[in-house]
Amino acid sequence: MAEQAKRLPLSFYRRDDVIRVAQDLVGQVLVSDIQGKRVSGRIVETEAYRGWGDRACHAHAGKMTPRNQVMFRAGGIAYVYLCYGVHHLFNVVTNQAGSADAVLIRAVEPLEGVSFMAQRRGLDQCSKQLANGPGKLTQAMGIEVKHNGVSLTGDEIWISKSEITLKPTDLISSPRMGVDYAGEDAKLPWRFRLRGSRYTSPKE
């Protein structure tokens, strides 16, 4: 069906350059169909995390734990974990099995199902703050830790190819948020935002 044809294929996720995948994900459309509520949003902010040579990554230097083990699987699945014991954060696992690269989806511009998102967030439908942060996004889209490891070619969470093609100048790259503990690696410019979007996360 046409629905399937628009989904990003596994070959998109399994490329070996997670930085490139993080850049290419900006502008694509994240869709969830959970608890009978279908919602979608255009990805406007991402961050890349690399298993090798990136101390900000949960799985840096090949360290596997019960929490992060799905990062080591082949790309095209979700890595969802609990942050600060409160927020669910959604990542896209990339690269081949054995590597531990992933892209954190930090913000989306709401498209379909805005009223469902507002309902889940407990906010007014007109709010620009429905999904402008990694924890807010998962709450708005109904994504929880139980979705850890689900396929992005399945029927709960997937990403549709955008009808829009971005130019390199449409992307802003900057250091990642909240990773000061990573020392020098905290300075890596692996956060990517859609230039001019009003739906990216609040902080510079």
Add this chain to the structure above:
DNA sequence: ATGTCGATTTGCT
């Protein structure tokens, strides 16, 4: 077994 800290958000001062 116990203590610290985190890829954040929210509400109160």
Add this chain to the structure above:
DNA sequence: GCAAATCGACATA
């Protein structure tokens, strides 16, 4: 501007 919420991972014992 600051602290609380609150669970898993990790270091230390």
